[in-house]
Amino acid sequence: xxxxxxxxxxxxxxxxxxxxxxxxxxxxxxxxxxxxxxxxxxxxxxxxxxxxxxxxxxxxxxxxxxxxxxxxxxxxxxxxxxxxxxxxxxxxxxxxxxxxxxxxxxxxxxxxxxxxxxxxxxxxxxxxxxxxxxxxxxxxxxxxxxxxxxxxxxxxxxxxxxxx
Amino acid sequence: xxxxxxxxxxxxxxxxxxxxxxxxxxxxxxxxxxxxxxxxxxxxxxxxxxxxxxxxxxxxxxxxxxxxxxxxxxxxxxxxxxxxxxxxxxxxxxxxxxxxxxxxxxxxxxxxxxxxxxxxxxxxxxxxxxxxxxxxxxxxxxxxxxxxxxxxxxxxxxxxxxxxxxxxxxxxxxxxxxxxxxxxxxxxxxxxxxxxxxxxxxxxxxxxxxxxxxxxxxxxxxxxxxxxxxxxxxxxxxxxxxxxxxxxxxxxxxxx
Numbered sequence: 001x002x003x004x005x006x007x008x009x010x011x012x013x014x015x016x017x018x019x020x021x022x023x024x025x026x027x028x029x030x031x032x033x034x035x036x037x038x039x040x041x042x043x044x045x046x047x048x049x050x051x052x053x054x055x056x057x058x059x060x061x062x063x064x065x066x067x068x069x070x071x072x073x074x075x076x077x078x079x080x081x082x083x084x085x086x087x088x089x090x091x092x093x094x095x096x097x098x099x100x101x102x103x104x105x106x107x108x109x110x111x112x113x114x115x116x117x118x119x120x121x122x123x124x125x126x127x128x129x130x131x132x133x134x135x136x137x138x139x140x141x142x143x144x145x146x147x148x149x150x151x152x153x154x155x156x157x158x159x160x161x162x163x164x
Numbered sequence: 165x166x167x168x169x170x171x172x173x174x175x176x177x178x179x180x181x182x183x184x185x186x187x188x189x190x191x192x193x194x195x196x197x198x199x200x201x202x203x204x205x206x207x208x209x210x211x212x213x214x215x216x217x218x219x220x221x222x223x224x225x226x227x228x229x230x231x232x233x234x235x236x237x238x239x240x241x242x243x244x245x246x247x248x249x250x251x252x253x254x255x256x257x258x259x260x261x262x263x264x265x266x267x268x269x270x271x272x273x274x275x276x277x278x279x280x281x282x283x284x285x286x287x288x289x290x291x292x293x294x295x296x297x298x299x300x301x302x303x304x305x306x307x308x309x310x311x312x313x314x315x316x317x318x319x320x321x322x323x324x325x326x327x328x329x330x331x332x333x334x335x336x337x338x339x340x341x342x343x344x345x346x347x348x349x350x351x352x353x354x355x356x357x358x359x360x361x362x363x364x365x366x367x368x369x370x371x372x373x374x375x376x377x378x379x380x381x382x383x384x385x386x387x388x389x390x391x392x393x394x395x396x397x398x399x400x401x402x403x404x405x406x407x408x409x410x411x412x413x414x415x416x417x418x419x420x
Binding site: 058060061062063064091092093094095096137138139140141142144148164 | 190204205207208210211212213214215216217218219221222289290292293294296297298300301304307308
């Protein structure tokens, strides 16, 4: 009993350590965010068999960063001594921009990318001057996850991390 | 089609049809890169293309597993000949002008919306997961194509004339969208796929609403021997594939 509780605690500690490792892996397209900030890492689990499984999900089906991320996760796990860890792809439930962490949203804003707004809201806040009056230039931007906006107050163009 | 198609084989073929429509349309849209009328639209079409190719990869990988002959997504995309492709005939039609591409896109987006919505409730959990993900992307695609359809239809006399002409030209290929064959019927009976005749009514209602907003006339239904899903294609697919497959055919096994 005591041993089981002890190994469960060890497993939880190991899982925490892996979350930390992955928290240092930047997203290749928006490097101010880690893949944990983006909600790409779905689970880190040590099974009863001792195998560590890391679940990652793509943001968009065709996101070209997905494979780069997979390799970066592998490299981070290997460098952290988890060479036996298994990476599994998770498709369901599908990734949503709601999984962006509060920290991730703050980092986006500071970087100059407007974080996703509540889908009911029609306004997008300019990340440079804070104005709520902006116009959508295109729903498709430089990466699948971003739309292209222009601030009506300061006139600056900016990226908006769109809702999905 | 031979009545002797086993359910397992029908399942694989059903998934392959979805995959091929996504792949062929994605490749077509990729031809626009660097050629669209404005930078924003160039990026939009490239984004749509990327999503579709991503969906195709997930579906192709699955179709390969169902087939069980060791073909992966790359083998299926790059090493099949045109008669082995099962995409909708509409998807392989050439881009034409921007309005023509928009009409083709809007027709397929509105079809995919219905299909993916239905598939999200599939008893096949893997297919349901792929569809649920693709559905979110398709909603963005549809907003884009519908938006342009309305702008061009309800635009100038010239833009109206041109998109109406494209609509008239492409409409005959829509006969294939909801016409079930043995594979569709078998998948729908197994709870794997939605029943096509039911979706046809919803699709018709939605497209009529869009056409009204775009001040475009719905062309009359035309008898057309639809055949892309059965592997019989228009002359355009071979040319598309020769570009898509050129590298793998010339340098078999080449890798990045």
